Amino acid sequence: MKSRLCLLLLACGHGHAQAQTYEAPPFQAAQIAALITDSSLDEISGLASSRRVDHRYWVHNDSPRPAELQAIDETGKSVARLRIDGVRAIDWEDIASYALDGKSWLLIGDIGDNAGVRKDYELIAIEEPDFSGRDATQSIKPAWRLRFRYPDGAHDCEAMAVDAGRREVLLINKHAPLAVYTLPLGPPAKGQTSLVARKLLDLTSLPQPDANERKARFPAARFGGSPTGLDIDPAGRRAIILTYRDIWLFQRAPHQHWSQAFAGKPIRIPLPPMAQAEAIGFDRLGQSVFVSGERLPAPLLRFEAVSREP
Numbered sequence: 001m002k003s004r005l006c007l008l009l010l011a012c013g014h015g016h017a018q019a020q021t022y023e024a025p026p027f028q029a030a031q032i033a034a035l036i037t038d039s040s041l042d043e044i045s046g047l048a049s050s051r052r053v054d055h056r057y058w059v060h061n062d063s064p065r066p067a068e069l070q071a072i073d074e075t076g077k078s079v080a081r082l083r084i085d086g087v088r089a090i091d092w093e094d095i096a097s098y099a100l101d102g103k104s105w106l107l108i109g110d111i112g113d114n115a116g117v118r119k120d121y122e123l124i125a126i127e128e129p130d131f132s133g134r135d136a137t138q139s140i141k142p143a144w145r146l147r148f149r150y151p152d153g154a155h156d157c158e159a160m161a162v163d164a165g166r167r168e169v170l171l172i173n174k175h176a177p178l179a180v181y182t183l184p185l186g187p188p189a190k191g192q193t194s195l196v197a198r199k200l201l202d203l204t205s206l207p208q209p210d211a212n213e214r215k216a217r218f219p220a221a222r223f224g225g226s227p228t229g230l231d232i233d234p235a236g237r238r239a240i241i242l243t244y245r246d247i248w249l250f251q252r253a254p255h256q257h258w259s260q261a262f263a264g265k266p267i268r269i270p271l272p273p274m275a276q277a278e279a280i281g282f283d284r285l286g287q288s289v290f291v292s293g294e295r296l297p298a299p300l301l302r303f304e305a306v307s308r309e310p
Helices: none
Strands: 031-036 044-049 056-061 068-073 078-084 092-100 103-110 121-127 137-140 144-149 157-163 168-173 178-184 198-203 229-232 238-242 246-251 267-270 277-282 288-293 298-304
Touching (some): 056 078
Parallel strands (some): 078 137, 229 277
Antiparallel strands (some): 121 144
């Protein structure tokens, strides 16, 4: 199951990316870590590495589904199930993991809006539980919840990440024109019912489909430039954006803000053909990138860091 995938570019949808020259990616070509066949994980829309246990990844389905997370290992096997009490999953689209104040956290983004009609969106934070020696199914109440809206109207969003060092949440809307938005990481202040996200910058560096590609049947062509996932490595120096046809890596220099990093030219990491790539995350050490998505059997792809040894 670890055989290297041949990185065949889809016949449609890669022209814009190929027309530009990008720096060589610091990750090897994709390998299949596992094929996920669990019928309860047929619409994986978010993935985040555990900050408590190596080789464990929290995933969730697209909504509407029960408000729960599942943990899988690198073989794609489900090893734990976590139910979130008192929460309605309207349109869960991404999840982030992070360590803060000596604790391990998971942040769920109820941020999807296919029709663009929602008045507000929600972030749901839970402390990652310890499953060692316990039942593989647990229930938990959120530590905090934050409702928010955008300053420029409704947005369908599937890409969310946490920079714990800067205590901020980053969001990128799905459909062009793209922009990066930010929210403070943490519960709302007493008396606050909703926050307004702040727009950091317009994101113009991701190639977008041309008129012919937008008429194509396949998501990788029609929505090839649409962000479907986002993560920041544990060191807070690299951000990865997933689209239906590529991964885009942005690197932040010391003392540089994300508004500056996202304004630069990204590194392109081609995806092999996938039905619907929607979930991405660094591993616990930030050395590998994992990708999965909707439709079974769903591949769990691993992109290992290129060795810098001579």
